[in-house]
Amino acid sequence: MIRGVIIEGLSTTGKSSVFSALKRLHSQTHNSEKTIIAISEHYSQILHSYQGVLRAMDKDEHIQLLNRHVDYFDQQYNWIDSLGHTKPSNGVFYLLERFHINHRAAFITSAEIEMLENRLLRLNSHCVLLTLSEDAVKPRYIESRGDAWKSYVMKNHSSETEACQKFLEDQEKLRMHAKQSQIPTLEINTDEADWDCYAKQILIGLS
Numbered sequence: 001m002i003r004g005v006i007i008e009g010l011s012t013t014g015k016s017s018v019f020s021a022l023k024r025l026h027s028q029t030h031n032s033e034k035t036i037i038a039i040s041e042h043y044s045q046i047l048h049s050y051q052g053v054l055r056a057m058d059k060d061e062h063i064q065l066l067n068r069h070v071d072y073f074d075q076q077y078n079w080i081d082s083l084g085h086t087k088p089s090n091g092v093f094y095l096l097e098r099f100h101i102n103h104r105a106a107f108i109t110s111a112e113i114e115m116l117e118n119r120l121l122r123l124n125s126h127c128v129l130l131t132l133s134e135d136a137v138k139p140r141y142i143e144s145r146g147d148a149w150k151s152y153v154m155k156n157h158s159s160e161t162e163a164c165q166k167f168l169e170d171q172e173k174l175r176m177h178a179k180q181s182q183i184p185t186l187e188i189n190t191d192e193a194d195w196d197c198y199a200k201q202i203l204i205g206l207s
Contacts, residue, residue: 001033001091002077002123005202006183008101009130010171012141014190014198015041018130019097021199026093029203033093037076039069041098046106059107063116066099070119077123094123101127101185104177105170117182127185128202129178131171136191137164 005022007015019040026032044066046057057065076092085091100120103113132140142153142160157163178185186205188198 001085001088002073002080002094003033003091003206004073004094004096004120004123004125005206006096006099006101006120006125006127007130008098008127008174008178008185009190010132010141010167010174012144013130013132014193014195015097015130017193017195018128018188018190018198018202019095021195022095022202025196025199025203031087031089033091034089035092036095037073037092038095039097041102044069044096045098045102059103059110062103062106063110063112066103066116067119069096070116070123073123074119100183101129101174101177101181104181105173109177109180114182120183125183126202126206127178127181127183129174129185129187130190130198131175131187132167133189133191134164134168137167140191141167 007019007022009015019038023036023038026036046062047055073092073094080091083090100113100117103116107113138160142150142163153163154160157166175187178187186202188201190198
């Protein structure tokens with residue numbers, strides 16, 4: 001048995017916080033999988049730091065990276081199946097952060113991403129899209145991480161209003177891509193920043 005959750009969302013919606021809460025709460029759940037594979041966005045997102053220099057992957061590079069991760073899950077699935085394990089505790093639970101929807105938003109949807117999603121479906125993937133309401137964007141997206149982050153956010157915007165509007169537009173694009181994806185997606189509003197509550201909601205939805 002193998003199953004997993006993909007956490008998607010824009011910066012400051014709480015992906016990493018929910019990711020951490022899921023790992024912790026899953027490990028405390030009775031009779032849950034003893035094996036957890038968690039791959040954060042640092043190993044799956046399009047923008048990477050190469051020797052200290054930021055560089056964006058092109059479409060082919062990114063698809064290859066995502067497929068390498070899914071290759072490993074496929075190997076584990078086939079291994080479990082060959083052993084005949086049926087107890088949930090003998091299965092594998094995996095977590096991915098910023099994965100297929102990140103690709104859909106950055107590039108034109110292709111046959112390759114459709115094939116990747118089909119593989120993820122076979123591995124019992126579920127997606128969670130974390131979002132913010134309009135009133136929460138400014139305090140969370142612009143103000144929550146200090147002056148350095150605020151300067152970074154405002155670098156390409158003439159006003160806070162413009163920056164917030166761009167966030168909402170990008171968030172709507174993620175919603176659209178989530179609807180187009182073959183992987184079932186649950187949207188969770190994270191205005192209250194109650195990470196444990198969201199993680200419990202996700203785990204209950206999987207059971």
